[in-house]
Amino acid sequence: MSNKTLSDNDYGVFCDFLEQQCGIVLGTNKQYLVKSRLSPLMARFEIETITDLVNKTMRQSERQLRAAVIDAMTTNETLWFRDVYPYELLKNKLLPELDKGKPLKIWSAASSSGQEPYSIAMTIQEYKNQVSVNSRSMFSIVGTDISNTMLDICKNGEYDALALSRGLSADRKSKFFADSGHGMMQINADVKRMVNFRHLNLLDNYHLLGKFDIIFCRNVLIYFSADIKSQIINKFAEQLNPNGYLVLGASESMSGLSDAFNMIRCNPGIVYQKK
Numbered sequence: 001m002s003n004k005t006l007s008d009n010d011y012g013v014f015c016d017f018l019e020q021q022c023g024i025v026l027g028t029n030k031q032y033l034v035k036s037r038l039s040p041l042m043a044r045f046e047i048e049t050i051t052d053l054v055n056k057t058m059r060q061s062e063r064q065l066r067a068a069v070i071d072a073m074t075t076n077e078t079l080w081f082r083d084v085y086p087y088e089l090l091k092n093k094l095l096p097e098l099d100k101g102k103p104l105k106i107w108s109a110a111s112s113s114g115q116e117p118y119s120i121a122m123t124i125q126e127y128k129n130q131v132s133v134n135s136r137s138m139f140s141i142v143g144t145d146i147s148n149t150m151l152d153i154c155k156n157g158e159y160d161a162l163a164l165s166r167g168l169s170a171d172r173k174s175k176f177f178a179d180s181g182h183g184m185m186q187i188n189a190d191v192k193r194m195v196n197f198r199h200l201n202l203l204d205n206y207h208l209l210g211k212f213d214i215i216f217c218r219n220v221l222i223y224f225s226a227d228i229k230s231q232i233i234n235k236f237a238e239q240l241n242p243n244g245y246l247v248l249g250a251s252e253s254m255s256g257l258s259d260a261f262n263m264i265r266c267n268p269g270i271v272y273q274k275k
Contacts, residue, residue, distance in 0.1 A: 004039055004050050006031050014054045022070055022146055023203050023228045037072040044068070071147045078112040080119050080167035082218065083250050085269040087123045090214070093266065094245055095127045098213050101136040107209065107239070108143040109217040111197060113163070114154035116216060117143035118187055121194040122176050142209060144200035154197045157187040202232050206239050213241050219249035226257065233258040237274055246272040 006014070014034065015026045026033065038053055045065055047053045056062050057069045081087050098104055108117035120141055128135045145151050164173055164185055173185070180186040200209070202220070215236050221229045236246055237260035246261060248254065254261060254272055261272035 004035050004042075006034060006050050006054065010051050010054055013058070017058050018070075018073060019225070019228075021066075021203075022074055022201055023225075023232075024074060024223045025225050025228075034073075037075075038069060041065075041068055041072060067148065071149050074146050075150060076112060076219075078115045078166075080115045080164075080172075081123075082116070082119075082167060083269075085266075086216070086218065086247050087119060089247075089266055089269055089271060090120065091123050091127045094214055094271070095124065096133075099133075099135050099137045103138045103140065104214075105210070105212045106139070106141045106214045107212045107216065108141060108195075109200075109202065109215060109236075110220040111143035111145040111150065111154050112147075113150050113159075114143065114157065114195075114197075115163075115167070116218065117141050117154070117195045117197075118157070118191060120216065121191045122172060124194065125176075125191060139194060141195045142212075143195050143197045144209070145197075146199070146201050148199060151197050151199060154195075157192045158184045159187075160184055203228070206235055209239060211241050212239055212244060214245045214247065215240060216247045218247060219252070221248065221252050230257040234260060237261065240274045242274065244274045246274070248272065 011031050011034065018024050018026060034054075035050060038050060042048070042050070042053055045053065045056075045068070047056065053065070053069070057066050095104075106120055108120060111117050124139050124141075127133060143154055145154070158180055159177075160183055164177070176188050176191055177185040178188065198209070200206070217232075217236065221232065224232065233246070233254060237258065240246065248270075250269070254263065260275060262275055264271050264273055
């Protein structure tokens with residue numbers, strides 16, 4: 001048997017562990033995903049087989065390994081201005097409606113490597129720069145993620161050409177980024193300072209984050225069971241100010257999961273408003 005092969009029994013135990021730790025449901029026959037995500041950790045932690053790595057991860061004493069495994073299994077690719085329409089909706093509907101001269105808080109609930117919260121920040125900058133807008137509000141964004149590796153990238157705000165090629169227009173690249181040398185681009189300070197990044201597991205309590213006017217949680221709930229989705233959405237409702245908005249991914253639905261929101265059809269897209 002290969003040192004990178006995981007038996008059905010060990011895979012099942014690992015799936016249960018992963019769901020308990022961070023809510024992610026891998027489903028059946030995803031051994032290939034575990035293998036590809038965890039194989040690089042074998043050399044780093046000097047462990048000879050995937051089976052040994054998985055079993056060691058589940059020991060309470062192996063905190064560093066456990067953190068690295070959860071980090072590897074929860075890191076997903078992302079894009080700048082993913083799907084486009086949520087950011088148009090933010091600029092053309094949500095911000096004008098909520099911009100009343102008071103502090104306005106937005107939460108990006110799964111920051112990954114920073115593309116979503118920074119796209120929100122750039123959208124706010126563009127909104128404020130419109131001739132027709134006389135904004136008096138203070139805007140702030142909280143970006144959270146379970147992965148400390150991703151949060152380090154977020155806080156650094158520096159990206160290579162490949163990362164910047166995924167969804168970012170040449171105009172926005174020149175407007176919001178500066179060459180930092182060694183083939184990297186640094187996001188502008190005025191955009192960067194709008195976002196505060198924090199570690200958070202979506203299975204945990206959110207109360208310390210405070211209240212928000214808008215929550216983005218896009219393309220994340222697809223990884224959770226219906227029960228966990230329902231719990232998360234209802235916790236989002238608790239963190240939203242009255243009439244606040246929740247923005248989900250294009251393929252995600254709230255149907256049967258919560259009655260705390262009204263669904264609002266936009267053109268294009270859908271947004272959910274707290275009742």
